[in-house]
Amino acid sequence: MKNISAVLLFAALAGCATGPSPAEADRIAADMVKSAFRSEGIAKVERVTAIDETLKACNEADVTGKPLDKDLAKRIEEANLKTVKWPSDGKFLGDWKEGEQIAQSGRGLTWTDTASTSNGGNCYNCHQISKEEISFGTIGPSLYNYGKLRGVADPNSAAAKPIVEYTWGKIWNAKAYNACSNMPRAGHMGNLTEAQIRHVMALLLDPASPVNK
Numbered sequence: 001m002k003n004i005s006a007v008l009l010f011a012a013l014a015g016c017a018t019g020p021s022p023a024e025a026d027r028i029a030a031d032m033v034k035s036a037f038r039s040e041g042i043a044k045v046e047r048v049t050a051i052d053e054t055l056k057a058c059n060e061a062d063v064t065g066k067p068l069d070k071d072l073a074k075r076i077e078e079a080n081l082k083t084v085k086w087p088s089d090g091k092f093l094g095d096w097k098e099g100e101q102i103a104q105s106g107r108g109l110t111w112t113d114t115a116s117t118s119n120g121g122n123c124y125n126c127h128q129i130s131k132e133e134i135s136f137g138t139i140g141p142s143l144y145n146y147g148k149l150r151g152v153a154d155p156n157s158a159a160a161k162p163i164v165e166y167t168w169g170k171i172w173n174a175k176a177y178n179a180c181s182n183m184p185r186a187g188h189m190g191n192l193t194e195a196q197i198r199h200v201m202a203l204l205l206d207p208a209s210p211v212n213k
Contacts, residue, residue, distance in 0.1 A: 041111035058180035081176035099203030
């Protein structure tokens, strides 16, 4: 939706003196999406038509090229932080081996999947995680040595608590820490379950994980 709005706006500006406003570009884009997408299986059209206030503000900033107002960005981050659901049993880390499989997998949420299909995190699409990985995206920073660089020798210690909680919150809802982050809101949007996030946490923070070797 964001990219469609941007393309429409810039194309209009290039072709005539006055182009549509950001609101008009959003309306045109929304009409295009409604006519081009359909619900099938578990893939519902609402995924691309349901735009909350966070996405609306960030889409507008992206289309206009103007940075998000600092006060608005702060309000967005505070609102998203309130949506973070912390571990129901207080345990933040699972099995890093499971976490590696989740990070490597980009499957799930397509019309051919079922509601019981386990989704992947698709983490390598944006991040380097292990030094052995030869193909990874660079939209996000390298996460190799994530826990080691942050001094997490024991993830269960009081000293590690701030980093552990930040990491959980970032995976659950990245926009709680960066209003217009490109990182998916994995927990908030239901892409990953609480158990899956525990395993990804272990991949990043467990000293035994290859990430921290």
